[in-house]
Amino acid sequence: EVQLVESGGGLVQPGRSLRLSCTTSGFTLGDYAMNWVRQAPGKGLEWVGIIRSKAYSGTTEYAASVKGRFTISRDDSKSIAYLLMSSLKTEDTAVYYCTRASDPEYYYYAMDVWGQGTTVTVSS
């Protein structure tokens, strides 16, 4: 069974850093691009960023709201994707989901597998 499990969320003060992990199983992480998507309390979905597979250079793209503060990385040998969040702001408070691209080659088609989400609360 294909599964994504996020961890690392919690309460953090503004300006601090936090690293989220997305542990994958049931497929070969190295074949797929991975995304992070967040949802603030009572709000809609916001795409955070993507890391492409090594076959597509492992490069990243980010939403403007997090660019320069958030970094997505991957360790294919451990089957884990990461989201490092720095200089956190109160508006970063959200449930963070990791998602898998629906196709190894056509990673821009959709996101077909989602984790259960991990909650990040930024507050003093």
Place this chain on the structure above:
Amino acid sequence: DIHLTQSPSFLSASVGDRVTITCRASQGISSSLAWYQQKPGKAPKLLIYAASTLQSGVPSRFSGSGSGTEFTLTLSSLQPEDFATYYCQQLNTYPWTFGQGTKVEIK
């Protein structure tokens, strides 16, 4: 950024109704659009990709159409398990963006 506007934002319907949700893009996105369903407290679920391709395992009462700037998600006969919030997402241009959501509730 490409802005997606869904209409309506809220929809009240009965079991068996035909329901249509529209997603309009602020600029052309070819067929690079996906639809997701989200139920309270749950992660979203992929329904449609490439504007009209049904994801494996999704009931055939769901269908998608459109290209360019205007897209629709149609539920041919609403079932009790379909009451949820629906989001469109464009994957044509970074940053990828979502519509604001359409909440479908029971009349």
